[in-house]
Amino acid sequence: MNRTMHLPTEEDLELVDFAQRVVETNGDGEVHTVGAAVRDVQGRVFGGINLYHFTGGPCAELVALGHARAAGARELTAIVAVGDRGRGVLAPCGRDRQVLLDHHPGIRVLVPVADGIRSVAITDLLPHAYVWGEHSAASGQEPGPAATQSLHFHRDYLDAVRTGRKTTTVRFRDPVETGPVNMVFELDDEVVLSGVVTQITPRSVAELTEADAVADGFCDLAELQDRLRFHYPDIKSTDDATIVHFRVVP
Known part of the structure; x- marks a missing residue:
């Protein structure tokens, strides 16, 4: 599998330290054995610890996600789990990967590798993931909720978006959230593409960079x-x- 791995940033390492402090402070070696930490777009960090139980208690990553949501954090950028007793960074289990992909498709996950820690996009960590819409269509069940938000594009951008050359857009006074989205192109015969907003980055107009411009096409x-x-x-x-x-979602 080809995965795009990045070296951890200083913020990533601080996230690891936070998760480690959570499990070192609260771990008991039996019920509480893994600590997790998640960061949102504002730089806020939220912790969580697992609750082992024979009926299937929640993993530390899921507790951290719940903590973040309870505090009003909706746009999350990175997550990590750390084991107790010096086990270091741990990769998320399959269930956690599916939850992360479904709720935060733009998040990056810190995972252990042979020579340290790397940051991996959740979409790379869980390729060919289970898709609820596809399952519903195949099984005859009612499909999941459709996109309730729209992004309107000028007709000139249709080919670039459709082919994946354009994957960002800079907006002003045009509120949008992460999650499913209908991308509407203002042609004579209106074209609508299904997509997912994976991440939202606030930035002043003066702070926009050449890289932002190129990514926007x-x-x-x-x-x-x-x-x-x-x-x-x-x-x-x-x-x-x-x-x-x-x-774009095929």
Whole structure:
């Protein structure tokens, strides 16, 4: 399997330390044996610890996800689990991977490798994942909830989005959340592609970079800035924009 692995950042290592402190402080070697930590887009960190039980208690990662959600964190960027008694970073189990993919398809997971720790996208960690919609269609069950939000695109972007060349879009005063989305292209015969918003990155207009422009399908930052002024004539450099990361769902 080809997986895109990244070296851990300083923030990633701090996340590992947080999870380790959780299990070292609260672990008892029997019920509590794994600590987890998750980070959201604002940099906030939430911890969790497993609750082993013979009926199937929740894993530390799931407890951390619940802790984050209870605190209002919706957009999560990274997660890690650490074992007690010096076992170090642990890879998530299959159930945890499916939950992470379903609820936070843009999250990265810290996993152990032969020479240390690496950061892996959940989509790479669980390729060919179970898809509820496909199961429902094959079994004759009612499909899951459809996308209730839409992203509207200019007709010029259809081919780039459809082929995967364009996977981000910079938006202003256009609220969107992670999860299923209908991508609507304003053609004579309207075209709608099904997709998933995988991550949302808030950034001021002045903080946008050349890399953001290229990822959005533009030649350079100047072209992106021109396009933003075209779509949003009253936009200012001090205004907050949103970088929306998405992927097409076949």
